[in-house]
Amino acid sequence: KAGVTQTPRYLIKTRGQQVTLSCSPISGHRSVSWYQQTPGQGLQFLFEYFSETQRNKGNFPGRFSGRQFSNSRSEMNVSTLELGDSALYLCASSSLRRNTGELFFGEGSRLTVL
C-alpha cells in the first residue's frame, strides 16, 4: 500500500506570492491533517479534514487555507507569503473517524520563502 504522498517536495517562492501544496493520503484514509514544522516552533497543527469537511483548525492566520476533495486528496494554500512561512509542511492521514493519535505522515513539502 502506498504511503502518504506530498508534492512538490521542495519549492522556493518570494514574499507576496502564494503557494499550493498537495497531499494524497493512504488509500482508504478519509482524515487528512496538515502540520507546519519549523526549527523555532516545532510541529504545529494547521487544520484537519474529514470527508471534505474541515473539523479542526489551528491558530494560524487566514492566509493559510485548505480543502479536501471527494477522493480524500487534500491541498493547502498559503497566500501573501512571508519569510516566516518558510517551513516543512507535513501532511498526515488516518483511517479512523476519530483517531487515537496514530497518523501516517508524508515526507513533507519544504517551502523556502525569499
Place this chain on the structure above:
Amino acid sequence: GENVGLHLPTLSVQEGDNSIINCAYSNSASDYFIWYKQESGKGPQFIIDIRSNMDKRQGQRVTVLLNKTVKHLSLQIAATQPGDSAVYFCAENSVNNAGNMLTFGGGTRLMVKP
C-alpha cells in the same frame, strides 16, 4: 533535517543500553498520548500510544509510561540500536477534539554511539 539548528535536548546512549526519553504535558483533558520518531529528511513515524486510563503500555522494544499526577510521559527503548537515532516527539490528543488535532512537544534528539 528540520531540526538542524534547533536546540533540542539530546540524549546520548551507548548501543545496547536502554534509553529513556521524557516529556511533560499540560492539558489535563488529553486522552491519548503518543510517541513519534522522526529521522532526518522524513516525516514523523508513529511508535506507540497510550490512553489516559492506562499507566503503562508495551510494544516491541518500547514501553510508554504515563503519570497523570505529575503530567509526565516517558518512552523507554530497550537495547538501543543505531537505527534508533532520531528525534522523538511526544504528542497529545484531547477528548475535546472532534477529530485529530495533535499537540506536539518540542522533541528530544537520541544519539546512539556504536
